[in-house]
Amino acid sequence: MTQATIRVFSRKLFAIGRMPVSALRGLWQYRRRGRISQRVWTNLLGAHCASNGRSTTVLSLITRMIRPPRKPRSVDGLLGHFDVERQR
Secondary structure, three states, X not given: OOHHHHHHHHHHHHHHHOHHHHHHHHHHHHHHXXXXXXXXXXXXXXXXXXXXXXXXXXXXXXXXXXXXXOOOOOEEEOOEEEOHHHHO
């Protein structure tokens, strides 16, 4: 392997490795302030790119376990009334 290949591989590995820390830090910041810092967002984006989207898939599965989607119900909005069947 060339020096450049090793350097790219190590950067990707580092980005993926720090993803759990960034995710926990982002969760803590969001709970505390209602938003996450630019640094945490950049770290999560780096992990997403380095893992070709797999890190985001894992995070979304964890998020769905912590906060499942709402149960379907009829809603009224700007576009009119939508019953459960029409929403699907």
